[in-house]
Amino acid sequence: MDASLSSRSARLPIPWVTTVARLVLGGVLIAAGALKIGNPSDSVLAVKAYQLLPESVAIGVGYALPIVEIVVGVLLVVGLLTRVAAVIAALLMLAFVFGIGWAWANGLRIDCGCFGGGGQLGAGQEPAYLIDILRDFGLALLGVWTVRFPPGRFALDGALGLGGDSADDDLEDL
Amino acid sequence: MGKGERATATPGAREKIKQQQAAARAQERRRRVITYTAAGVLAVAALGAGIWYGASKSQPEQAAAGLAPVTVQPDGTVVMAKSGVEKPVLDVYEDFQCPACKEAERVSGQTIKNLAAEGKAKVVYHPITIFSQEPTRSNSLRAGNAARCIADGKQWMAFHNLLFQNQPSETAEGFTNSQLVEWGKEAGVTAPDFEQCVNSGKHVQAQQSYSEKIMDEQKLTHTPTLKLNGTEVDNAVVFSPSELRDAVTKAAK
Structure with a gap:
């Protein structure tokens, strides 16, 4: 009795942590996408500035990225298809970490283009690679947490009976 | 508790309950798959529409007949x-x-x-x-x-x-x-x-x-x-x- 009670109270915050992780990660993605979507060409430029992808691929990624960010962000915030969205979000963040690290290692002087902007630094501006990397890595960790403990409280997945690790968990919840 | 109650049921009734539960579970699974698929389709459609809109907005024009002097x-x-x-x-x-x-x-x-x-x-x-x-x-x-x-x-x-x-x-x-x-x-x-x-x-x-x-x-x-x-x-x-x-x-x- 005692053991099950204590394990239960220890487990209680987990869904809430997932909710917070979802809201933070989803919110950042929506903001990042929304700031880019008004000017897709800037987004294309920002991707090109990394000099990481061949031109045609960079153009496609530049156009698609803001929309992917917004859709995945919305899914996370409302908690729909939580696990899939969190996997994509975490992979995106890891890709950004890689890209920024790559730019840093190669001595490129660029703006990360994370929240809009064409990837070019203005005169006198210095890149802030470390901060960008730490932020994106932290966000990736939130994504990993959400993948491990979906869907959290206030999630459409839960309301629709889609959430949880397996069918058994769902039945327990019901 | 639950187990004890069930144990008193006749074997035939127990089978029936099992079947009903299995059917309910299958139905629930089906419903879940449909909901999941619908949500997925919706998300992919939003992606596609957005990308199409963005790309069409910055679609370059075709070259006209010639250049102005x-x-x-x-x-x-x-x-x-x-x-x-x-x-x-x-x-x-x-x-x-x-x-x-x-x-x-x-x-x-x-x-x-x-x-x-x-x-x-x-x-x-x-x-x-x-x-x-x-x-x-x-x-x-x-x-x-x-x-x-x-x-x-x-x-x-x-x-x-x-x-x-x-x-x-x-x-x-x-x-x-x-x-x-x-x-x-x-x-x-x-x-x-x-x-x-x-x-x-x-x-x-x-x-x-x-x-x-x-x-x-x-x-x-x-x-x-x-x-x-x-x-x-x-x-x-x-x-x-x-x-x-x-x-x-x-x-x-």
């Missing part, structure tokens, strides 16, 4: 307009080394050419050097110099397009004189002194002083800058062929 001015600017077309004036301030200028050229360059060919605008190109750091500054100056070595408008336009197509990285030396000479030939330049003009950097000084002068006069903070009758065109419009066309057409009225 192009004339190289003594100050190194280049006018592209049908004869008699004086208004509206679309000034294009661009740097051959600037990636955003390359992108603007890729997305909206054809629209600008088409508008001039349709007699809807007088286009003035101002190739300038906006970079202050190496290697971009020297790259841009060499390219600007080479463009100034071309006197024929048609050849200049072909060279202009080639420069953007072959724009070097911002972190490496590029636009070397030998490349520039080669692209000049590709653009149809036949003038015998072209090679010498490129190699000697004959107009580097002019490129520098014109850039400084025009950046000062026009208060340019970035390239590309487009000005329509002297008023700066918003960046979002510059990079959207259809919006740019609308803005210019409206100004023509």
Whole structure:
């Protein structure tokens, strides 16, 4: 009795942590996408500035990225298809970490283009690679947490009976 | 507790309950798959619609029949307009080394050419050097110099397009004189002194002083800058062929 009670109270915050992780990660993605979507060409430029992808691929990624960010962000915030969205979000963040690290290692002087902007630094501006990397890595960790403990409280997945690790968990919840 | 109760049921009833539970579970699973699929389809559709919208907004125009007459001015600017077309004036301030200028050229360059060919605008190109750091500054100056070595408008336009197509990285030396000479030939330049003009950097000084002068006069903070009758065109419009066309057409009225 005692053991099950204590394990239960220890487990209680987990869904809430997932909710917070979802809201933070989803919110950042929506903001990042929304700031880019008004000017897709800037987004294309920002991707090109990394000099990481061949031109045609960079153009496609530049156009698609803001929309992917917004859709995945919305899914996370409302908690729909939580696990899939969190996997994509975490992979995106890891890709950004890689890209920024790559730019840093190669001595490129660029703006990360994370929240809009064409990837070019203005005169006198210095890149802030470390901060960008730490932020994106932290966000990736939130994504990993959400993948491990979906869907959290206030999630459409839960309301629709889609959430949880397996069918058994769902039945327990019901 | 539950188990104890169930144990009292007859074997037949127990089977029935089991079957009912299995059926309910199967139905629940089916419902879940359908909901999940529907949500997935919705998300993918939103993605597709968004990407399609974004791509169509910056879809470059097709090349029209031909170019409006192009004339190289003594100050190194280049006018592209049908004869008699004086208004509206679309000034294009661009740097051959600037990636955003390359992108603007890729997305909206054809629209600008088409508008001039349709007699809807007088286009003035101002190739300038906006970079202050190496290697971009020297790259841009060499390219600007080479463009100034071309006197024929048609050849200049072909060279202009080639420069953007072959724009070097911002972190490496590029636009070397030998490349520039080669692209000049590709653009149809036949003038015998072209090679010498490129190699000697004959107009580097002019490129520098014109850039400084025009950046000062026009208060340019970035390239590309487009000005329509002297008023700066918003960046979002510059990079959207259809919006740019609308803005210019409206100004023509």
